[in-house]
Amino acid sequence: MDWLSIFQNSFTQMVGVAAVVYCLAALGVNIQFGYAGLLNFGQAGFAAIGAYAVAVLVVTVGWPLWLAIICGVIGSILFGLILGVPTLRLRADYLAIVTIAAAEIIRQVARSVTLNDYLGGSDGISGKYAADWYALNPFEGIDFFVLRFSKNDLWVVLNGWALVAIIALLTWLLMRSPWGRVLKSIREDEDAVRSLGKNVYLYKMQALVLGGVIGSLAGVIFAMAAQSVQPDNYATTLTFYVYVIVILGGAARVFGPIIGSMIFWFLLVFISELLNNAVRAGYISSDILSTDQIGQVRFMLVGIGLMLLMIFRPQGIFGDKKELALDER
Amino acid sequence: MSASPEVNRQQAALVRGTLEYVAPVPGAPKPDPIFIGDTINRSFGGLVAVDVSHLEVQRGSITALIGPNGAGKTTFFNVVTGFDPPNSGTWSFEGRPLAGKPAYRVARDGMVRTFQLTKVLSKLTVLENMRLGAQGQRGEGLFTALVPGLWRRQEQENTDRAIAMLEKFNLIHVKDEFAGALSGGQRKLLEMARAMMANPTMLMLDEPMAGVNPALTQSLLEHIKELREEGITIFFVEHDMDMVRDISDWVIVMAQGTVIAEGPPAHVMRDPVVIDAYLGAHHDAALTETGESLTKKADA
Ligand SMILES: Nc1ncnc2c1ncn2[C@@H]1O[C@H](COP(=O)(O)OP(=O)(O)OP(=O)(O)O)[C@@H](O)[C@H]1O
Ligand SMILES: [Mg+2]
Numbered sequence: 001m002d003w004l005s006i007f008q009n010s011f012t013q014m015v016g017v018a019a020v021v022y023c024l025a026a027l028g029v030n031i032q033f034g035y036a037g038l039l040n041f042g043q044a045g046f047a048a049i050g051a052y053a054v055a056v057l058v059v060t061v062g063w064p065l066w067l068a069i070i071c072g073v074i075g076s077i078l079f080g081l082i083l084g085v086p087t088l089r090l091r092a093d094y095l096a097i098v099t100i101a102a103a104e105i106i107r108q109v110a111r112s113v114t115l116n117d118y119l120g121g122s123d124g125i126s127g128k129y130a131a132d133w134y135a136l137n138p139f140e141g142i143d144f145f146v147l148r149f150s151k152n153d154l155w156v157v158l159n160g161w162a163l164v165a166i167i168a169l170l171t172w173l174l175m176r177s178p179w180g181r182v183l184k185s186i187r188e189d190e191d192a193v194r195s196l197g198k199n200v201y202l203y204k205m206q207a208l209v210l211g212g213v214i215g216s217l218a219g220v221i222f223a224m225a226a227q228s229v230q231p232d233n234y235a236t237t238l239t240f241y242v243y244v245i246v247i248l249g250g251a252a253r254v255f256g257p258i259i260g261s262m263i264f265w266f267l268l269v270f271i272s273e274l275l276n277n278a279v280r281a282g283y284i285s286s287d288i289l290s291t292d293q294i295g296q297v298r299f300m301l302v303g304i305g306l307m308l309l310m311i312f313r314p315q316g317i318f319g320d321k322k323e324l325a326l327d328e329r
Numbered sequence: 330m331s332a333s334p335e336v337n338r339q340q341a342a343l344v345r346g347t348l349e350y351v352a353p354v355p356g357a358p359k360p361d362p363i364f365i366g367d368t369i370n371r372s373f374g375g376l377v378a379v380d381v382s383h384l385e386v387q388r389g390s391i392t393a394l395i396g397p398n399g400a401g402k403t404t405f406f407n408v409v410t411g412f413d414p415p416n417s418g419t420w421s422f423e424g425r426p427l428a429g430k431p432a433y434r435v436a437r438d439g440m441v442r443t444f445q446l447t448k449v450l451s452k453l454t455v456l457e458n459m460r461l462g463a464q465g466q467r468g469e470g471l472f473t474a475l476v477p478g479l480w481r482r483q484e485q486e487n488t489d490r491a492i493a494m495l496e497k498f499n500l501i502h503v504k505d506e507f508a509g510a511l512s513g514g515q516r517k518l519l520e521m522a523r524a525m526m527a528n529p530t531m532l533m534l535d536e537p538m539a540g541v542n543p544a545l546t547q548s549l550l551e552h553i554k555e556l557r558e559e560g561i562t563i564f565f566v567e568h569d570m571d572m573v574r575d576i577s578d579w580v581i582v583m584a585q586g587t588v589i590a591e592g593p594p595a596h597v598m599r600d601p602v603v604i605d606a607y608l609g610a611h612h613d614a615a616l617t618e619t620g621e622s623l624t625k626k627a628d629a
Contacts, residue, residue: 170475173474173475173477174471174474174475177468177474177475177477177480178460178466178467178468178469178474178480178484179468179469179470179471179473179474180474181453181457181460181461181469182461182469184450184452184453185450185453185461187452188450188451188452188453189448189449189450191412191432191444191448192444192448192449192450193461194411194412194431194432194433194436195410195412195432195436195441195442195443195444195448195524196433196436196441196461196462196523196524196526196527197433197434197436197437197441197464197527198433198461198469199431199433200433206471210471322507323452323507326451326452326507326509326510
């Protein structure tokens with residue numbers, strides 16, 4: 001067993017590119033679902049809009065990166081409005097259905113053969129998205145104890161976590177303000193909030209769009225890190241992992257998505273590394289488990305872990321047990 | 330409320346005095362109506378829940394809306410506050426037409442209601458529930474929220490007001506508890522106090538005393554009378570006839586969706602139409618007693 005490599009990979013991925021991307025997407029969902037109680041199951045769609053805006057506008061059209069990012073953000077605002085206008089006056093489940101369908105529509109359009117010339121079909125688009133931005137990187141890669149990043153990944157990760165910190169700070173500011181109070185109240189009982197003269201529809205729209213914009217930034221970072229986009233990276237599984245992360249960390253907690261994402265990626269990598277090593281070293285007979293099955297098995301184990309968490313700590317890592325108990329009255 | 334409390338008090342007394350000259354008939358016009366409703370109809374499938382041809386509420390009065398279970402009182406409240414779209418009807422508040430306005434606008438216009446099934450925000454503290462009630466909060470905008478300097482002072486003022494209100498409503502000792510941890514009666518009180526935070530012109534209470542202990546009821550009745558002295562109109566639904574007799578200036582009786590009687594409490598409770606409505610709607614013994622107690626109280 002190569003313990004150093006197991007821990008090296010696990011800890012690196014704990015704060016790695018994927019953790020950053022999923023954390024950003026989860027910060028958005030936390031505003032929508034955690035604070036406002038909106039079931040947005042289309043976060044993958046918002047991320048796809050950010051990613052494709054960067055890919056198409058920079059690689060195909062040749063616009064500068066910053067302009068492409070702004071367009072991605074505007075695109076996600078429009079997407080949020082389109083989803084919100086017909087559904088936010090209706091019961092919560094309608095939003096869930098519409099968002100999950102809309103995100104799938106985006107993915108299917110992105111991988112469609114008809115638009116192959118513009119969006120690259122199922123292969124997506126690769127190219128030099130962010131050469132200028134990578135050129136700004138003053139650091140070399142690091143290989144320090146359990147952390148190991150290439151030069152480019154280090155730059156992505158540093159910028160990504162900085163963005164996470166800014167968004168977490170904004171979330172914190174918002175949620176301790178009267179605006180956040182209205183949002184949390186809407187999650188509890190919309191009619192009570194209406195009866196006190198607040199335009200519930202407007203707040204829900206703001207929450208949906210704000211969370212969606214943050215989701216689109218996840219896509220932007222994803223695209224910049226990979227220097228490519230593939231439509232199938234923005235499937236519903238992304239959205240569901242993001243929900244796992246939010247619930248794991250504790251919904252409606254500013255640090256919930258951050259810790260949730262780190263734990264999620266640590267566990268996922270740690271389990272697969274551990275199993276891989278164990279199979280290769282012969283601790284687990286390859287009759288029981290072969291290395292190419294590990295990809296699936298790790299999700300089973302993470303699933304079991306989540307079940308245990310929900311049984312023994314249903315409020316998530318940061319959640320407040322007392323608060324959860326109020327539901328049972 | 331620009332006038333001094335003393336002037337308000339005099340005005341309120343004056344306004345109530347004029348009710349003496351209002352004919353005690355269904356749909357009676359009032360000398361100074363704050364609320365006027367016309368041909369309001371709400372049906373659920375074949376069931377006509379509300380069918381009110383004309384209803385006025387006198388400004389500055391305490392007006393009770395009573396009627397047997399299922400008479401349509403709550404539905405009427407829901408319709409006029411914008412929570413439930415009617416099949417037809419128009420209504421106005423302080424001369425402004427309200428039909429079709431969303432619920433939050435109705436509240437902003439000064440018509441603030443509470444719910445029969447209390448709606449406290451369980452996972453917010455009692456104090457946060459109260460703060461939510463305050464109107465015109467600068468910190469409730471998405472962008473202004475990010476700059477605490479813009480709203481901190483207003484928040485402090487709202488907090489002070491909330492604390493004073495909680496003291497009145499006997500909730501100050503639970504101000505930092507989650508509202509979900511309150512008892513049923515405490516929730517009723519919190520909801521009423523929170524509605525008061527919105528500075529209503531007319532406060533609409535749906536069964537405010539249900540589940541509130543008798544000792545507290547008395548002090549609450551005093552608060553409600555005080556609100557009237559401040560010039561606030563109170564329009565409330567209640568089954569507790571003692572309370573209705575004690576505090577209301579005017580009583581409107583609904584049965585099967587329509588207004589069947591109106592008048593000062595003593596008059597209404599003696600009205601055979603009203604007694605019939607209460608008895609006719611239910612034939613079981615327990616409610617027959619209610620009918621008898623209605624008559625007895627009217628005689629007393
Ligand atoms: N959402 C609804 N769907 C169908 N029927 C309804 C609905 N809401 C009310 N009703 C019906 O309308 C009628 C009036 O109900 P409402 O709740 O207004 O009565 P109420 O006078 O408030 O009675 P209570 O004193 O028991 O609270 C009842 O027959 C009720 O069954
Ligand atoms: Mg009712």
